[in-house]
Amino acid sequence: MSEPDFPIRCRNLWKIYGHTTALRDTSPERLTDEVLAAKGLLAALREVTLDIARGEVFVIMGLSGSGKSTLVRCMTGLVEPTLGDLVIDGENLRTIAPERLIEMRRHRISMVFQDFALLPHLTVLGNIAFPLRVQGIGRARREARAAELVDLVGLAGRAHHFPHELSGGQQQRVGIARSLITDPDIWFLDEPFSALDPLIRQEMQGELLRLQARLHKTVVFITHDFDEAIRIADRIAIMRGGAVVQVDTPEGLVLHPKDEYVAAFTRKIPRDRVLSVAAMLSPVSDRARGAPVRATALVGEVAARVLAAEAPVPVAGPDGRIVGSLGRTAIIETVFGGFA
Template sequence: MSDTDVKLSCRGVWKLFGQGADGFLGRHPAPSLEEVRGAGLIGAVRGADLDVRQGEIFIIMGLSGSGKSTLVRCLSRLIEPTAGEILFEGRDLLRASDREMIEIRRHRMGMVFQHFALLPHLTVLGNVAFPLEVQGIDRKTREASARRVIELVGLEGRENYYPRELSGGQQQRVGIARSLAVEPELWFLDEPFSALDPLIRREMQDEFMRLQNVLRKTIVFITHDFDEAIRLADRIAIMKDGAIIQTGTPEQLVLAPATDYVAEFTRHIPRAKVVTAGSVMTPWTNGADVAGEVSAAALIADIADRVESADRPFAVTDREGKRSGLIDKKSVIDVLVGRTFAHSEGSAG
């Protein structure tokens, strides 16, 4: 990964709450959790390092109180970190003035939170256009932009509805549209679907993925739900007690957990939902008689029926379409029943 691939990163970010937090870090540059607690402080974020790549969905997850929401608020400087660096396109946001940060948030960042915070006296159109009004954009221009985003999120025809006249899922769509109206380069979403019932939540996840396929935003997304994370994420960072324990793809976290905590966190996830064909394939054999082709990036859950029902293996193709391996019904069944397997040396996933 080159520096030009990174949209947002942080290095050694700390957020301590309590009296004397700044001085404490000056005396103890890398304190343990026990030392932080022993000083009567709360280590909401402890030494966080991460890189968010251009155009990816980067999910931060952990149990309640793990520090994920505090970290995101530090990344956007809604709260001030106690120490560290936050780099947005290589520029340290901690060196930006308050006025500069306001401009960055208004024009380059979008934010969606669990509670929609819609303005009840404004219509859908008024709510979506509101951030553009704050920017000083004239009414005709901002409403035209708002209508385009409203159509994008599937609310065309409801421009004149008030929030009280909408369902929970529709209100969330308004919140998403409002954050997109400023055409943000970086999009923060803090558990945006957790207040919705399961069916609407699933629909909103589908809608979110549809939007991402169209817009290709750089997204930092918070959730405590691993099922949601593996549906949406390119990569995931797992937090515990304010620290980032492990960062990786869903497949990496499930198959190679760095700690017992990560292993327990991912234990109930069906492997077929995260394991790719490239991870279980055997090396390609020239002249092999195959039933068809599957991508190395294809999830086992998505190809299981095809591979299991065939009497011959499938060729596994890499990103360039070159045949790089073979996958057969035994490999698929091993994943489905939870048997262990060796990672392919030639994985192209």
């Protein structure tokens, strides 16, 4: 089995605001709230250690002030960490030369913010092509590439419209296309849909998933909305007070919250949207009948069929072998009575 590929690695990362020369004789292990307060310092990030795998959608979430946006700004080089290591594709951002960081931002990483930040005097095509214009790419070449992205993000027919002629969702699609025009390996999105109306927000979440299925980027997505997180995430990091409290799959966070803070995020989430059949199947039963359901399917995807069946339904693993069964009682307890 090949070694996991982690293009983003954080090790004991701190971001401290204030006169950090006061930390000269203080080891990270001794940076308690009392020590920081005594030195007049504020920790926006505390001992953040995590790995983000290539090609996954990694969501960072937490309440306002939890440190999630500070962390993503450190990852993009917009904010300089105070202590620890932050390695992007083998290059440590704490020691990288400024020229290399600029090169990385131009070609290997890209970011989408909540504020669309479109240039009002440029058309959709011009806004999307703007990063290549900054790089000195010729007009014909950059506009040809921008035209491809106009179609990719569903804006066909609007290439020559100006931002004020677009809806909020359409403007965000322009921002997404612009962030992709350099074909970055790593794609950062800082609450990109939070300013949109709920229906448009859901539409843009679906658009993100569609693009990711086609492009296979490494995605780091910031949100404070757990509904949004569970829809798009492969894994989720929950932050509090600048620290990462828990990193897990949506299902893992629901089944095994590390503490009450994490449990509070998951308490109101419908279990059938998060839990897989594998998490609740029973042993193989001689009573099981009918075509099997997939162990990897979400409970909500198979609930109607299981509830309508007179006997338990067989469950198949990835190789097609029957690995268990699923009956009405498990569905009822999960969907209507909670999951123990």
